[in-house]
Amino acid sequence: MATLRVESIGGLRARVRAAREEGKSIGCVPTMGALHAGHAALIDRARGDCGFVVATLFVNPMQFNERADLERYPRSLEADLAVCRRRGVDVLFVPAETEMYPRRATTFVDVEGLTDVLCGAFRPGHFRGVTTVVMKLLHIVVPDRAYFGEKDYQQLAVIRRMVEDLNLPVEIVSAATVREPDGLALSSRNRNLTAEQRAAALALPRALQAARRAVAAGERNAAALRRAAQRWFDREPLLRLEYFEIVDPESLQQVERIAGPVRIAAAAWAGKTRLIDNVAAG
Numbered sequence: 001m002a003t004l005r006v007e008s009i010g011g012l013r014a015r016v017r018a019a020r021e022e023g024k025s026i027g028c029v030p031t032m033g034a035l036h037a038g039h040a041a042l043i044d045r046a047r048g049d050c051g052f053v054v055a056t057l058f059v060n061p062m063q064f065n066e067r068a069d070l071e072r073y074p075r076s077l078e079a080d081l082a083v084c085r086r087r088g089v090d091v092l093f094v095p096a097e098t099e100m101y102p103r104r105a106t107t108f109v110d111v112e113g114l115t116d117v118l119c120g121a122f123r124p125g126h127f128r129g130v131t132t133v134v135m136k137l138l139h140i141v142v143p144d145r146a147y148f149g150e151k152d153y154q155q156l157a158v159i160r161r162m163v164e165d166l167n168l169p170v171e172i173v174s175a176a177t178v179r180e181p182d183g184l185a186l187s188s189r190n191r192n193l194t195a196e197q198r199a200a201a202l203a204l205p206r207a208l209q210a211a212r213r214a215v216a217a218g219e220r221n222a223a224a225l226r227r228a229a230q231r232w233f234d235r236e237p238l239l240r241l242e243y244f245e246i247v248d249p250e251s252l253q254q255v256e257r258i259a260g261p262v263r264i265a266a267a268a269w270a271g272k273t274r275l276i277d278n279v280a281a282g
Contacts (some may be wrong), residue, residue, distance in 0.1 A: 003084040004091050009140050016054065016141060019090070024051030028143035030134060033057040034188035035083045038178035043149040045175055054141050055084050055101050056093040058100060063129030072272065074191045091153040100136065109135045113163070114158045117252050118265055119276065122242055130155055131162050138163075138170055147172050151177040151185050153263060153278045156207070157252060177277070183209070185277045197270035200238035204268050207232035207244065208279045209262050215281040220258045222246040231265040232266065242267040242274070249280070258282055 002104045006012045016026055024199040027050030039055075046053045057080055064070040077094065101263045108128050114120075115127035138146060146192045160172050178186045183205040186200075193201060207229040214225060226244050233241040246255050255262050258281075265278035 003081060003089045005081060006074055006091050006093050007095055007099065008070060009095065011097060012091060012140060015091050016052070019052035022051075026050060026141065026143040027053045028136050028137065028141045028146045029053065029055045029089075030146065030148070031055060031057055031060050031080075032059045032073065032188065033080050034076050036178075036186045037081045038149050038151065038175075038186040038192075040087055041176050041178050042081060042149060042241065043084070043089060045173065046145065046147050047088045049173070050143075052091075052173065053089050054091045054093060054143065055089045056095075056141070057135075057139055057279070058093075058095055058133065058135040060100075060129055061097060062101075062105070062132060063126050065119065065123050065126060069272075072197060074188050084230055087096075100133070101210065101267070105132070108132045109162060111158050111162050114154070114252050117254070118247070119267060120154070120156050122165055122267070127155070127158055131158060134159055135162065135166075137207055138168060145173050147173045149177060151187065151277065154252060155264060157250070179205070185275075187275065189273050189275065192273045193270055195236050195271065200236040201237045201268070201270050201275055203232045203239050204266055204275055204277050208264055209268060211244075212279045212281045215258060215262070215264075222254070222256050222258060225264070229266070238270055240269045242269060246281075 029046050029047035031039055059073055081092060109131040110128050111131055120127050146190060156174055163172055182202060184201055211225045211229055225246055229244045233239055246262050246264050247253060248255055249261055249263045261282040264277055264281050265275055267276045
């Protein structure tokens with residue numbers, strides 16, 4: 001199946017409008033490119049649910065805290081287009097920065113509370129960039145369903161709350177984290193890891209899985225889980241733990257005594273590459 005590459009908002013809207021006139025439901029998979037099997041799983045889910053699938057590829061400068069991080073973000077447009085063709089994407093929307101932000105932005109979307117914790121505590125302004133660009137994409141595509149991965153769990157929670165609070169007519173569909181055979185969560189940023197950093201990064205999923213097993217075995221003290229997790233990172237000098245938290249899955253607030261379902265979330269640095277992961281427990 002041919003995937004049409006579209007660069008203008010007007011061109012994309014025309015294609016979506018034609019699909020709607022044919023009675024097709026619209027699915028949207030927002031991405032920043034450097035597509036991997038996790039993105040492919042989202043596309044496959046959208047393809048199974050919807051008659052017309054739009055994938056978007058835009059490295060959004062508004063959500064990067066540092067220009068250097070934006071410039072390091074991996075880009076592989078031709079390979080991404082090939083992935084979209086293989087997975088049956090109808091349109092790949094690849095706007096330029098000037099198409100998405102023709103003038104300096106003065107209007108933003110803020111979701112309070114959910115964005116002040118976990119990654120938000122270390123990346124001020126990041127989620128304002130995420131919610132603003134996702135809101136723009138949802139207004140441009142106007143999909144029936146939009147697809148996001150659970151690997152970015154905080155992002156998923158924030159977007160769900162934004163959609164609920166603002167009464168957007170779109171269903172947010174999530175898909176489970178896709179992992180390498182050794183357990184490392186797939187991420188576009190993994191491409192930036194050296195072989196040594198890649199090996200050290202396994203401490204992240206292993207610490208999370210150990211904490212999940214401890215909860216299943218009856219551990220209810222969050223502080224004890226954090227202390228046990230820290231030992232995994234103490235053994236890996238190439239990995240620096242940023243946070244390891246046990247939180248309520250909806251409010252994302254810290255839980256000190258586990259009395260129901262929780263999300264265990266962590267972030268760590270391998271050199272200049274920031275990695276995040278999470279698991280459900282309880």
